[in-house]
Amino acid sequence: MSAAARTSLRLEGVGVTLGGRPVLDGIDLVLEPGEPVALTGPSGSGKTVLCLVLAGALPPSRGRVHLQGLLEVPVGAGAGTGDAADDGGSDAVSRSAGLILQTHGLVQGLTAAENVALPLQARRVPPAEAARRTAQALADVGLEKHAARPVDGLSGGERQRVGIARAFALDPAVLVADEPTAELDPGNRERVLRLFEAHARNGRVVVVASDDPEVVNSCGRTVVLEHGTLAYPWVAAPAAG
Numbered sequence: 048m049s050a051a052a053r054t055s056l057r058l059e060g061v062g063v064t065l066g067g068r069p070v071l072d073g074i075d076l077v078l079e080p081g082e083p084v085a086l087t088g089p090s091g092s093g094k095t096v097l098c099l100v101l102a103g104a105l106p107p108s109r110g111r112v113h114l115q116g117l118l119e120v121p122v123g124a125g126a127g128t129g130d131a132a133d134d135g136g137s138d139a140v141s142r143s144a145g146l147i148l149q150t151h152g153l154v155q156g157l158t159a160a161e162n163v164a165l166p167l168q169a170r171r172v173p174p175a176e177a178a179r180r181t182a183q184a185l186a187d188v189g190l191e192k193h194a195a196r197p198v199d200g201l202s203g204g205e206r207q208r209v210g211i212a213r214a215f216a217l218d219p220a221v222l223v224a225d226e227p228t229a230e231l232d233p234g235n236r237e238r239v240l241r242l243f244e245a246h247a248r249n250g251r252v253v254v255v256a257s258d259d260p261e262v263v264n265s266c267g268r269t270v271v272l273e274h275g276t277l278a279y280p281w282v283a284a285p286a287a288g
């Protein structure tokens with residue numbers, strides 16, 4: 048899409064404090080489309096919290112999130128409270144983002160198709176278009192035959208793929224995936240990695256948090272977190288010598 052083709056996401060001095068403890072600090076990061084970016088680091092290093100910030104689901108305690116290149120989004124036109132760390136960027140991002148949760152976040156009792164369609168309905172996508180996108184997204188992850196099944200009865204890997212389909216159905220300008228392949232067999236992992244690559248090539252920002260070396264190696268760039276900070280200055284090119 049042309050509107051998304053110039054999208055980039057910039058984090059400046061982002062920090063998050065939870066339960067009185069800083070869990071992210073001083074994150075400066077520019078994420079651009081073209082190829083998926085891997086987000087990796089030890090358990091507890093802050094990958095999930097950073098995913099939530101990147102997807103606009105968690106406004107940072109400090110710093111700024113800018114979504115650039117989406118003309119319809121008033122970047123920086125936020126609440127304007129002066130001392131608010133989030134200048135409205137998170138709101139803008141959340142309207143443009145698709146988030147694949149580590150815990151899937153499916154609604155029990157609803158079918159796979161109903162779960163995928165829910166966020167489309169919330170964004171007022173017309174029903175026929177929502178149905179088309181839902182069917183396509185489920186087919187893309189190999190679940191076309193399971194569309195009408197309640198998610199409660201699906202396997203772990205099938206449920207994970209419903210969560211992935213739900214995010215792709217939004218065709219998001221920013222796609223953030225938190226450990227999206229942890230429960231997938233090698234064939235389905237490959238299938239999903241190809242979807243991420245195609246989405247990034249299509250002008251979208253794609254971030255994949257994972258500690259699976261094969262997933263990290265499939266991405267074009269890698270961001271490493273350690274104890275809530277970037278393990279090395281990632282934005283600038285390494286200095287010669």
Ligand SMILES: Nc1ncnc2c1ncn2[C@@H]1O[C@H](COP(=O)(O)OP(=O)(O)OP(=O)(O)O)[C@@H](O)[C@H]1O
Pocket residue numbers: 065066068070088089090091092093094095096097149
């Ligand atoms: N709601 C919360 N309240 C307090 N601390 C939290 C909260 N959520 C996360 N944390 C802390 O923030 C830190 C980072 O957690 P996070 O879930 O982002 O790690 P992670 O890198 O995703 O780990 P994993 O690989 O195990 O998924 C951890 O020390 C965690 O205990």
Ligand SMILES: [Mg+2]
Pocket residue numbers: 094095096149225
């Ligand atoms: Mg995590």
